[in-house]
Amino acid sequence: MIRFDEVSKRYPGGKEALIRVSFELDAGEMVFLTGHSGAGKSTMMKLIILMERPSQGQVFLEGTNLNRVSRRQVPWVRRSVGVVFQNHQLLFDRTVFDNVALPLAIAGFKHREIGRRVRAALSKVGLSDKEKQFPVTLSGGEQQRVGIARAVVNKPPVLLADEPTGNLDPELSKEIMDLFHQFNQVGVTVMIATHDLGLVSRMKRRELKLDHGRLEESAP
Amino acid sequence: MTKMVARSKSSGATVAVTGIRGRTSSWAAHHRRVAVESLSSLLATWLNSLMTWLVIGIALALPIILYLMLVNVGEISGDWDGKPRISLYLVHEASETDARDLARRLLDRPDIESTSFISAHNALAEFRAMSGFGDVLSTLNRNPLPAVIEIKPSMTDVGQLRLQVTSLAGLDLVDTVVFDLEWIERLFAILQFGERLVAAIGFVLALGVLLIIGNTIRLAIENRRSEIEIVKLVGGTDSFVRRPFLYLGFWYGLGGALVAWILVQGSLLFLSAPVETLAQSYRDDFTLSGPGILDSLIILGAGAGLGILGALVAVSRHLKEIEPE
Structure with a gap:
């Protein structure tokens, strides 16, 4: 589903974010991406949704070589990957409903279909009663769950999460992780970047460990 | 890329809207x-x-x-359809019948669209009414105004108009031709x-x-x-x-x-x-x-x-x- 082939990323200024990283993720897998901050976790995710391009090597998503994807085609790649961002990336002047509906509106779904899917996604993350509220009125955990609902609302085959439990207490973190687990159960490929090592060891999943841009893999 | 879109559609992962009509609507x-x-x-x-x-x-x-x-x-x-007017002031000796005859003959020329004749008598009456010099005019023993034929030429080209003016000035009964060409230009x-x-x-x-x-x-x-x-x-x-x-x-x-x-x-x-x-x-x-x-x-x-x-x-x-x- 996702394959990195000798991928290096050097940022302007000379910082080596990733050094010759290779790994492969099968469809329906769930992995954790760990490492100290600045180890290259975010860079890896950015390469998958084409926010960055590799300096060397190739990234494959569903068999497509992302190096061959032109700027105009980037939106279609992003539509097949749901992303949960650490800072949520919500629209604060729109309701919860409109935030979650955004990917569907972009993809050109019909009005009625949008309503149906948004409500399903919100009920999945337990926010059915908040659809008319604005994100500012929600707690950090609730905002994170809005972000998750938006990431899964158009049923992408791949779900990426960048520090989804970063600012949450352990109980909320567990709830969020359970959600990702549920999505994985229905066949979604899930990749979660985190430095919450306790959580990782409890979940007993494959772990990709980054250290200063180099990948050290460890089995569960 | 089309490959990828097509595939992701068939897998049902990112199917947007099926059918062209649905998509258009x-x-x-x-x-x-x-x-x-x-x-x-x-x-x-x-x-x-x-x-x-x-x-x-x-x-x-x-x-x-x-x-x-x-x-x-x-x-x-x-007002003049972009076409200027030419005024022919006739010599004083011209009789009214001759003048009317000239106006009629001019009408036959292809470069003239219409003519109108103002007799010396009418010109005086009009002048008396418009100018307010009626009293002064009545002291004159003879009408100082000539008869006038007003011509509406059938063309607007300034060069042709100049030629027309010259040919009209050559006519026997015509004293002067007044044509404000510069104003029009x-x-x-x-x-x-x-x-x-x-x-x-x-x-x-x-x-x-x-x-x-x-x-x-x-x-x-x-x-x-x-x-x-x-x-x-x-x-x-x-x-x-x-x-x-x-x-x-x-x-x-x-x-x-x-x-x-x-x-x-x-x-x-x-x-x-x-x-x-x-x-x-x-x-x-x-x-x-x-x-x-x-x-x-x-x-x-x-x-x-x-x-x-x-x-x-x-x-x-x-x-x-x-x-x-």
């Missing part, structure tokens, strides 16, 4: 929504929007008013200059409107930077991101054109009474003509078009710079 629905949303966002901050509309309106109204003035002046001078030159001036002013002000709208849209883009980033992150295409701003430009342009139209109608109303009084001293049936329905539609369409164009310029310059980080 949801596309149209989205356009409607964006159009309404952008208009209501303008109306929500109506004071700011009104300022922009007024600026655009004034910039558009100025060349329109100048153009209408030109059209109206053209209409006054169109000057009027044509002034009208031509006016047209150019209006075109130039119109061009410069249209450019100004383009810049005003472009700048306003640039600010709107800047204000919604984070929204644009998020839309791009979740797979929004360039045209999806662009759409609300193009509609914003459309509403700015259309609103500005509406303001311009109101300004034009207002100033016509304001000017019509004195202008018509003035013009009617020359002609009875003159009324100041404003923009008709077609002209009004053209004004609104041009405004909306300028709005979209200005937005396109701004969007193509600034949207690419905004990428999620």
